[in-house]
Amino acid sequence: MYQIHNDMFSKACEYGIKASTYIALQSLQDKRVSLKEIAEEINSPVAFTAKILHQLAKNNILDSVKGPAGGFQIEKENVEKLKLSHVVFAIDGDSIYSGCGLGLEKCNEQQPCPLHDKFVIIRNELKQMLEETSLLDLTSGLDLGITFLKR
Amino acid sequence: MYQIHNDMFSKACEYGIKASTYIALQSLQDKRVSLKEIAEEINSPVAFTAKILHQLAKNNILDSVKGPAGGFQIEKENVEKLKLSHVVFAIDGDSIYSGCGLGLEKCNEQQPCPLHDKFVIIRNELKQMLEETSLLDLTSGLDLGITFLKR
DNA sequence: TTTAATTCGGATAAGTTTGTCCGAATTAAA
């Protein structure tokens, strides 16, 4: 009927997470990276990625520097402090934390949809995972060639 | 930046689940229900809902009858057998069971994305929830006014 | 047999997300 609905995250969010992870990895080695390099490394459309990086920079997740030898960077000490939840929030807002699984305007403990209780459980686990996973966690396997940001 | 990304399910899926639940509830009382009534009860756009019901009927989740006094129905004995996973699958396909959290084409145990392990855990819980929740489960609270399909 | 209620199903429109283009602003280096 429709195209496959495959997104726990939006594309913007996927790119944001992958870009942040790559930037974090390079930042740990004191390397600043350009938009072009990032897009290549995470296999994402350049201009679209630019907007997402800009958004992340505005939300103080990344530092951006214009001009030659400019690019994006994350303060070393922040690589561990920054969690997936921060990245997701900067791009998609607090959507993951609110909203009814069946799309009801007002759905809560008092007047829940039939799926409410079961849905809340799953979402809280997602929330917890996002809040306890840092950019540092995501970089760990990359160096060793255990994990990948493209393919 | 973008609109709030609020969907664990697509709208089509939300309507499909709510409609199936309402039809199940009425079917338990041997009532066949019309598209119009369904759309009203679940607060969904009529024509769009028609397409989703049609899709569910094609996948043998619903029985549909044309003509006056026609409408949609679910065999009583199927109300408990039909799980959320069946409804979701009929509308969105197997998306929930496949696909990488970060959108990689090839992401698996051997060559995972950095989020793979944590993502798989969450998704398996979602999968399990969908597979063990029946339409009967969803109807239980509706009669008693404990749960709601609109508002 | 006719009528009317209903689902079926294609065409099309509207809205959102994703993606592209291009010039402006910034800034390091020549």
Added chain:
DNA sequence: TTTAATTCGGACAAACTTATCCGAATTAAA
């Protein structure tokens, strides 16, 4: 000071999802 590399940011285009419209097919009832 000029040049060139880069991010910034708006306008626009493409793709996908959601939604509407309307006629065809079906069928129970008048």
